[in-house]
Amino acid sequence: MSGLSGKRILLIICGGIAAYKALDLVRRLREREISVRAVMTAAAHHFVTPLSVASLSGDRVFTDLFSLTDEAEIGHIELSREADLVVVAPATADLLAKMAHGLADDLASTLLLATDKKILVAPAMNLRMWLAPPTVRNVAALRSDGVIFTGPANGDMACGEYGPGRMSEPLEILAAIEAALAGDTALPLPAAYRANPLARGGAGGLEGRRVVVTSGPTHEPIDPVRYIANRSSGKQGHAIAAAARAAGAEVTLISGPVALADPPGVATIHVETARDMQQAVEAALPADIFIGAAAVADWRTPEAAPGKLKKGVAATQTLPLIENPDILAAVGRRKQDRPALVVGFAAETEQLIEHAQEKRLAKGCDLIVANNVGAGANVFGGDRNEVTLIAADGMERWPSLSKAEVAAKLVARLARKLSEAPA
Numbered sequence: 001m002s003g004l005s006g007k008r009i010l011l012i013i014c015g016g017i018a019a020y021k022a023l024d025l026v027r028r029l030r031e032r033e034i035s036v037r038a039v040m041t042a043a044a045h046h047f048v049t050p051l052s053v054a055s056l057s058g059d060r061v062f063t064d065l066f067s068l069t070d071e072a073e074i075g076h077i078e079l080s081r082e083a084d085l086v087v088v089a090p091a092t093a094d095l096l097a098k099m100a101h102g103l104a105d106d107l108a109s110t111l112l113l114a115t116d117k118k119i120l121v122a123p124a125m126n127l128r129m130w131l132a133p134p135t136v137r138n139v140a141a142l143r144s145d146g147v148i149f150t151g152p153a154n155g156d157m158a159c160g161e162y163g164p165g166r167m168s169e170p171l172e173i174l175a176a177i178e179a180a181l182a183g184d185t186a187l188p189l190p191a192a193y194r195a196n197p198l199a200r201g202g203a204g205g206l207e208g209r210r211v212v213v214t215s216g217p218t219h220e221p222i223d224p225v226r227y228i229a230n231r232s233s234g235k236q237g238h239a240i241a242a243a244a245r246a247a248g249a250e251v252t253l254i255s256g257p258v259a260l261a262d263p264p265g266v267a268t269i270h271v272e273t274a275r276d277m278q279q280a281v282e283a284a285l286p287a288d289i290f291i292g293a294a295a296v297a298d299w300r301t302p303e304a305a306p307g308k309l310k311k312g313v314a315a316t317q318t319l320p321l322i323e324n325p326d327i328l329a330a331v332g333r334r335k336q337d338r339p340a341l342v343v344g345f346a347a348e349t350e351q352l353i354e355h356a357q358e359k360r361l362a363k364g365c366d367l368i369v370a371n372n373v374g375a376g377a378n379v380f381g382g383d384r385n386e387v388t389l390i391a392a393d394g395m396e397r398w399p400s401l402s403k404a405e406v407a408a409k410l411v412a413r414l415a416r417k418l419s420e421a422p423a
């Protein structure tokens with residue numbers, strides 16, 4: 001796993017002979033567990049197909065500004081902001097000119113104008129186009145706007161000439177991406193706009209809000225060496241905590257035993273059992289949002305044995321089990337200081353929607369995120385999740401996304417719901 005695992009790139013592929021190298025770039029990013037969401041300009045389709053890009057990125061490819069609808073799929077503003085870095089490779093003279101002049105007449109140029117993250121470009125064009133005074137002026141303007149350039153390199157052109165204009169090799173672009181991601185890539189709005197609670201500036205709309213998230217499994221001791229547990233890795237819950245932090249919230253993460261690093265900037269409390277987790281949640285409240293992503297063990301033994309149980313005990317004794325407190329239900333049904341949004345997860349192996357709907361009502365949640373954890377789904381411990389959001393006013397199915405993407409989308413949705421809620 002690289003130190004950049006879980007980072008997100010929005011990759012814009014323009015039309016040029018170097019577009020084929022973008023495929024290798026996607027592959028190398030994915031090898032480093034950096035997720036890639038790709039956008040192709042109309043001209044790029046002449047050089048690579050959306051299918052080949054999608055099969056490498058593992059995600060659909062976006063091409064058309066007007067096919068994006070805010071509710072059914074993803075709005076262009078969200079698309080431009082959910083990534084940690086926007087990369088244009090190859091960047092044509094035409095796109096650089098549009099960027100330099102603030103044009104927004106297609107999806108790629110609109111995203112580049114709307115993004116709140118740094119932009120890195122890898123130009124590729126004929127050397128006369130690169131050296132032409134308008135391009136020189138545009139590049140200077142973009143550099144002074146803070147756009148990061150990698151290349152172009154000198155070399156033989158597809159047209160037979162020699163000089164600057166060849167796109168950097170994928171490994172060079174990767175190194176530039178890694179260097180950019182090592183720093184802060186957010187471009188916050190001026191303070192006057194950030195102060196507006198409805199502004200989605202900075203990284204995203206939860207400034208001044210408190211969010212409490214549970215994550216991972218709980219371990220319920222049987223004796224000093226054995227415990228009841230489940231397969232949760234904490235990846236989904238931790239990604240949600242990180243996304244809420246990136247959106248500007250003050251986040252408390254209450255984590256069961258996991259092998260993950262604490263997300264930067266998130267106050268992380270480590271617990272073992274369901275009862276520890278419940279205590280920590282109660283202590284962390286009040287909050288604006290509570291998200292129960294932990295796989296809390298439903299049962300425990302009434303009392304852990306003080307010494308290691310002997311091997312033969314199973315032959316003579318059954319293990320008594322009692323129910324653990326339901327943390328989510330206790331938060332959802334609070335009479336005082338109930339968070340404005342209480343969000344649960346439902347892990348189901350059958351009748352996903354029906355069972356999730358029942359859980360939403362039984363536990364007093366505003367929203368429940370249903371995920372199918374049946375055999376083969378690889379959700380517990382895996383890197384992707386395919387979820388359905390269920391609220392009182394309907395449901396919405398999301399495609400298979402990385403857990404970081406689910407987290408970013410969920411947090412963006414909650415920030416919007418919170419900003420729309422009556423004060």
Ligand code: PMT
Pocket residue numbers: 214216231232233234235236237274292293294295296297298324325326327328329343344345346347348359363371373379380381382403
């Ligand atoms: O951790 P990962 O490997 O990334 O996997 C993610 C996940 C599958 C664990 C996550 O997406 C998920 O589904 N989490 C909830 C798992 C679960 O316990 O589901 P449930 O249907 O049993 O519980 C429903 C809800 O009640 C959950 O929000 C749970 O946190 C909560 N609960 C359950 C029991 C209990 N005693 N207290 C609770 O708060």
